[in-house]
Amino acid sequence: MAIGVVSGCTGNATLPPGLVVALDSEPQSLDPRLGIDANSGRVADLLHVALTRSGAHAERVGELDRHWSHVDPTTLVVELRDDFRFADGTFVTADDVRATYEAVRDPATASPRRAGLEAIAAVEAPDHYTVVLRLRHPFPPILEATGLPVLAAADVRRPGVPMGAGPYRLASAETHEQIVLEPNPYWPGAPPRTSRITFRIVPDPVMRVLELERGSIHLLQETLEPEILAALGHESALSVRRSPGSSVAYLALNHGDPRLADRRVRQAIALALDREALTRFALGDAGRPATGLLPPDHWAYARLPPPRHDPRRAGRLLDRAGYPDPDGGGPRPRFRILYKTSSQPSRRRFAEAVQAQLAQVGIAVDVRTYEWGVLFADVRSGNFQMAALTWVGVTEPDHFFLAFHSSMLPPAGYNRGRYRSPVMDRLTTTARYAATPGERRRWYARVQRRAERDLPVIPLWWEDRVVVHTAALEGFEPAPSGELRSLVRAWMR
Amino acid sequence: MSVRRRLLLVLPTLAGITVLVFCFLHLVPGDPVEIMLGEGAAVADAATLRTALGLDRPFGEQLVHFLHGLVRGDLGHSIAFRSPVANVIAARYPATLELAAAALALAVVTGIPLGVLAATHRAGALDVVARTVSLLGVCFPSLWLAPVLVLVFSMYLGWLPVSGRGGLAHLVLPAVSLAVAMLGILVRLTRASVLGALGDAHVLAARARGAPEWLVVWRHAVPTALAPVVTLVGLQAGALLAGTVVTETVFAWPGIGRLLVQGIGARDYPLVQGCVLVIGITYVAVNLLTDLALALLDPRLRDDA
Numbered sequence: 045m046a047i048g049v050v051s052g053c054t055g056n057a058t059l060p061p062g063l064v065v066a067l068d069s070e071p072q073s074l075d076p077r078l079g080i081d082a083n084s085g086r087v088a089d090l091l092h093v094a095l096t097r098s099g100a101h102a103e104r105v106g107e108l109d110r111h112w113s114h115v116d117p118t119t120l121v122v123e124l125r126d127d128f129r130f131a132d133g134t135f136v137t138a139d140d141v142r143a144t145y146e147a148v149r150d151p152a153t154a155s156p157r158r159a160g161l162e163a164i165a166a167v168e169a170p171d172h173y174t175v176v177l178r179l180r181h182p183f184p185p186i187l188e189a190t191g192l193p194v195l196a197a198a199d200v201r202r203p204g205v206p207m208g209a210g211p212y213r214l215a216s217a218e219t220h221e222q223i224v225l226e227p228n229p230y231w232p233g234a235p236p237r238t239s240r241i242t243f244r245i246v247p248d249p250v251m252r253v254l255e256l257e258r259g260s261i262h263l264l265q266e267t268l269e270p271e272i273l274a275a276l277g278h279e280s281a282l283s284v285r286r287s288p289g290s291s292v293a294y295l296a297l298n299h300g301d302p303r304l305a306d307r308r309v310r311q312a313i314a315l316a317l318d319r320e321a322l323t324r325f326a327l328g329d330a331g332r333p334a335t336g337l338l339p340p341d342h343w344a345y346a347r348l349p350p351p352r353h354d355p356r357r358a359g360r361l362l363d364r365a366g367y368p369d370p371d372g373g374g375p376r377p378r379f380r381i382l383y384k385t386s387s388q389p390s391r392r393r394f395a396e397a398v399q400a401q402l403a404q405v406g407i408a409v410d411v412r413t414y415e416w417g418v419l420f421a422d423v424r425s426g427n428f429q430m431a432a433l434t435w436v437g438v439t440e441p442d443h444f445f446l447a448f449h450s451s452m453l454p455p456a457g458y459n460r461g462r463y464r465s466p467v468m469d470r471l472t473t474t475a476r477y478a479a480t481p482g483e484r485r486r487w488y489a490r491v492q493r494r495a496e497r498d499l500p501v502i503p504l505w506w507e508d509r510v511v512v513h514t515a516a517l518e519g520f521e522p523a524p525s526g527e528l529r530s531l532v533r534a535w536m537r
Numbered sequence: 538m539s540v541r542r543r544l545l546l547v548l549p550t551l552a553g554i555t556v557l558v559f560c561f562l563h564l565v566p567g568d569p570v571e572i573m574l575g576e577g578a579a580v581a582d583a584a585t586l587r588t589a590l591g592l593d594r595p596f597g598e599q600l601v602h603f604l605h606g607l608v609r610g611d612l613g614h615s616i617a618f619r620s621p622v623a624n625v626i627a628a629r630y631p632a633t634l635e636l637a638a639a640a641l642a643l644a645v646v647t648g649i650p651l652g653v654l655a656a657t658h659r660a661g662a663l664d665v666v667a668r669t670v671s672l673l674g675v676c677f678p679s680l681w682l683a684p685v686l687v688l689v690f691s692m693y694l695g696w697l698p699v700s701g702r703g704g705l706a707h708l709v710l711p712a713v714s715l716a717v718a719m720l721g722i723l724v725r726l727t728r729a730s731v732l733g734a735l736g737d738a739h740v741l742a743a744r745a746r747g748a749p750e751w752l753v754v755w756r757h758a759v760p761t762a763l764a765p766v767v768t769l770v771g772l773q774a775g776a777l778l779a780g781t782v783v784t785e786t787v788f789a790w791p792g793i794g795r796l797l798v799q800g801i802g803a804r805d806y807p808l809v810q811g812c813v814l815v816i817g818i819t820y821v822a823v824n825l826l827t828d829l830a831l832a833l834l835d836p837r838l839r840d841d842a
Binding site: 069070072073078080151154156158159160162218220221222244245246247248250251254255257258260416417418420421422424446454455456457458 | 565566567568571572573574575576577578579580582583585586589617619628629684687688691692695698699700701702786787788789791795796799801802804
């Protein structure tokens with residue numbers, strides 16, 4: 045409604061200097077050891093640097109490190125660049141890296157990132173610009189953990205917001221209102237072209253869009269309702285950008301339920317869903333039907349056949365699984381299933397679409413909506429049959445181990461559906477410890493084919509990264525992970 | 538009831554609020570440690586943190602610990618913000634007070650005169666306008682009204698900012714959207730109350746003495762009619778504080794209403810308890826002030842004080 049009415053509005057905002065970016069909630073923490081939510085990450089990415097960062101295909105590319113090498117399967121040697129400096133002008137050295145990693149590994153810090161560094165036995169700094177990571181056992185996915193922002197050694201025990209060596213430094217932070225960044229004068233790359241970036245916290249989605257329309261916010265990066273997105277696309281003062289993202293939506297199925305433990309039933313549900321139509325319904329053209337967890341742009345992606353929609357075959361599979369239609373297409377269902385979802389309106393509407401499609405093959409779906417915390421607690425404790433969930437930011441394919449290995453049932457990992465398969469256990473374990481990128485790619489291709497056959501979850505769609513910004517913003521390139529580092533090269537016309 | 542007795546009731550009221558909120562909060566599913574550390578946290582780390590936060594203790598023990606801290610003036614440590622709850626709330630409370638006070642002042646300053654005018658111009662055009670305003674105010678939920686106000690005053694006219702906290706201009710729309718419902722109720726009650734008072738013997742006597750009509754209304758009828766209105770204002774102050782939860786979220790107003798929503802989402806038990814307690818204390822304080830005001834307005838209420 046808002047969009048339709050405001051077209052051609054006359055509002056003339058008084059803009060703060062620089063660029064204003066909207067955030068839907070305040071970052072959990074400006075200390076990157078503690079903040080792991082998306083908004084903490086977006087701010088941290090401009091304030092800090094790490095040994096490596098995620099590349100365009102989710103591969104690790106060097107940032108602080110000039111070069112890394114595995115001298116043996118349990119020793120990773122990282123040579124640092126010598127031109128990075130913190131916001132106070134001091135150089136970033138191996139001591140800073142060691143102190144940061146040690147602080148995160150210290151249980152007293154209670155850092156959510158600690159689990160990612162579990163494979164590390166010791167961090168050494170033999171000289172100013174060399175870091176040695178000694179692992180407890182060979183663990184190639186450790187590179188993902190090298191995305192940890194590096195703090196100044198002098199800062200790690202000090203209370204308050206730690207200083208970074210990123211392209212920007214903190215100018216002021218009223219985290220519940222706004223966070224203001226200004227360029228780090230010691231940034232070794234080209235100086236940031238935007239002299240000031242303000243992150244404004246605007247929790248209401250309608251208000252964020254209105255602020256954008258009015259020009260008091262310049263950039264918005266989030267999932268928008270398809271109709272809002274379409275309307276914003278017609279605004280000449282705005283630019284809508286879609287690019288491949290790294291999040292995948294899926295239907296979680298509880299394998300503890302005897303019906304859903306039957307692969308034929310899971311296949312029938314997958315065949316009954318028209319995932320192309322569901323994706324369009326949920327996201328418009330801002331998503332693609334998913335064949336698995338990894339999107340096509342990912343380095344480890346394996347090409348798989350597109351999802352099929354075949355309700356007749358779904359019906360035959362259900363017949364064979366022992367769930368015949370009791371009244372041959374009449375109102376009585378083959379069985380009922382409980383579908384839990386969050387109370388977000390778009391999620392509710394999507395649940396109704398799934399309900400309608402599964403009704404076509406005789407599966408009655410009872411939809412229940414819950415506040416997110418309650419839904420998540422139910423899913424983690426196995427108190428669900430079917431639930432619509434999203435894995436956000438799937439970059440390291442070791443995610444398959446955490447999500448599908450039988451030892452990774454909550455609270456140990458993400459195997460929320462209690463899926464157990466000796467074959468998948470073997471595949472994900474072998475892939476996890478495969479040493480070379482080529483081997484890893486081969487093994488993860490087998491994992492993906494197995495997941496497509498076995499359906500531990502039903503992938504729904506890969507969500508595009510949607511950014512709407514003022515047309516006056518030049519030079520910004522959205523990243524699959526949602527990070528905003530390219531704002532360094534952006535400027536306002 | 539006397540002011541002294543009211544004061545004596547404050548402590549059990551606040552204790553009741555605290556215990557109830559504590560119980561309800563712990564009944565809601567959701568694990569603050571999992572939310573804080575993320576799904577990938579090691580089981581041992583989660584257990585360590587749970588112990589550090591005292592969440593592994595029996596429910597009764599946690600309650601006693603919390604009450605013990607409260608008696609010493611310690612609201613505990615926020616799980617999500619990793620800092621003392623008192624500090625987190627202190628940073629937001631002024632914003633909520635500012636908003637609630639503005640909304641209250643707006644409702645009172647416009648609602649009472651409008652109600653009086655509606656009563657003195659019964660069945661006239663002013664009465665119709667006042668009753669319509671009152672009806673609309675009661676009917677429009679702030680969740681709907683807020684975006685409409687923004688569309689008109691920020692987007693079409695460009696007079697006011699859309700959201701956020703800053704100068705007076707930022708305060709207008711949140712305060713109006715919060716005040717409208719209270720305004721509607723105030724107009725109706727004031728109108729009815731003044732209409733009743735206009736028929737009182739002392740008002741008739743004033744008229745018989747030949748006092749001018751404005752003096753009859755404002756000197757004799759209105760003060761008598763204000764007692765139920767003041768009571769209502771006190772009660773509605775509670776509704777205003779509750780309303781800030783929605784208004785602050787919609788208008789990106791950084792007060793404790795929004796903080797409360799965040800605290801619930803993060804299952805930050807100490808923070809939610811702290812917020813509810815502060816809102817409770819404010820509510821009780823406003824009601825005490827209401828009683829004092831009533832005692833000033835009506836000497837009969839001072840008898841047993």
